[in-house]
Amino acid sequence: MTQSNLLASIANELRGIGHRMIERTWRLGVGARLFALAIIYSGESFKRFHLTLREIYFTGVMSLLIIVVSAFFVGMVLALQGYNTLQKYGSSEAIGVLVALALVRELGPVVTALLFAGRAGTAITAEIGLMKATEQLSAMEMMAVNPIARVIAPRFWAGVISMPILASIFSMVGILGGYLVAVPLIGVDDGAFWSQMQANVDFRLDIVNGLIKSFVFGVACTMIALFEGFDAPPTAEGVSRATTRTVVISSLTVLALDFVLTSFMMVV
């Protein structure tokens, strides 16, 4: 390869990287604008709160089954693994604390957000993407009805409201699963299980922080799902790619945000 060819290929590579960076920054800006508009037009959408309630049913209530079943198994596995380790140090009664803290502080918010992205996030993206592809959003605009207020804002608030409730249910069911394995199955003392949990789980540091996390995850996951649907090319392939991106970006965002939030919560 001659020197000029080498330089040309390096320049091409750099141009490609620059192009991708600009495109991603552009998309981030468009996403931020959509987020701002969703907040601005929330007032219009709250006037007809039944739209948000309807979306809470589709995103929250319809996600309950997967959340409850997953939480139950996660709680049972936690109890099994926890007992295995704790009994080596003679502190198997602390199993209740371990299960509760793991669920309330980390697994509840994070696993709920990941399941939410897979179940409700993909549904939101596909629905909005198909509404765009079949000109339903254009039809709304031509009727002088603002699609942000009518379609985006109710779904956004439905996701934000649903997520902390789902995460709380996840933690409760998970603790129940852990109890069933630890107490009736393994034989840990019933009183020790609950009293140690009660003594060591702090409302402000554990429960409230868990709820803050799930609220932030709710904003992130719902907004990503809405943006991907709204920005999807109006074709079958476009909607399919957008749906995949929703899961991938939401999952990575949740994990990254979890680290950032945990760091802040540890310091504060």
Place this chain on the structure above:
Amino acid sequence: MTANIVEIDHLSFGYKGRLLHQGINMVFPRGKVVAIMGGSGSGKTTLLRLIGGQIKPSKGEVRVTGEVVHKQDRDGIYKLRRKMGMLFQHGALFTDLSVFDNVAFPMRELTDLPESMIKDLVLMKLNAVGLRGAHQFMPTELSGGMARRVALARAIALDPEIIMYDEPFAGLDPISMGVICGLIRSLNDALGATSIIVSHDVKETFLIADYVYFVADGVVAAEGTPNDLMQSTLPFVHQFVHGEKDGPVPFHYPAAHYQSELLLEQVV
């Protein structure tokens, strides 16, 4: 009150470096059915979007009831759109709403009418398109022709001054085509509205239009009454109206030399 409800004045529009329209002039007199015809990709639907204010012209202007569309703010655009009804190519019905709710949608969103009055109005609109008996169906249960008629009922829900039709005959069987054709004319006359039809179906459009514009290569290539255009000797209009395979619009898309592309050897 201006004689022309819509005026397109020296309008140019382009995107991605391609100029789609160059200095187009059109007028749409009140109470008339005016058609915009032309081949696929000639920018007919884009003209409807420019009239509806969904996109802005590069040069020139579109005036609706005397007001320049692209100079309006969001509220101004929405005010103008309340004077318009639009039938989209595939109906663009809201798939999560029933036929009744689709027609009721603009009434519920844009007026404060009581539900009892909305019910009567919806049934009247559906009766006008012959589908009062199908009000409980979901859009997925309708044939293409029925969906188009429901979309038409929704487009006239608020008795608009301007009704725009984007390819209203595309993909319909002959019976449905005849029904839609008759409805466009009769609804226009009954409501005292102005209809703008974008189509490439010569027979049906010529049957109901009072005036026709032909768009080709970004300009108005011809205009006149359907009779004038049937007699036109302009090569493009003649080819289009009579559906001739070859003419100013060539059968073959520009390509490399046939023989050389097939890698045939020259016979010496």
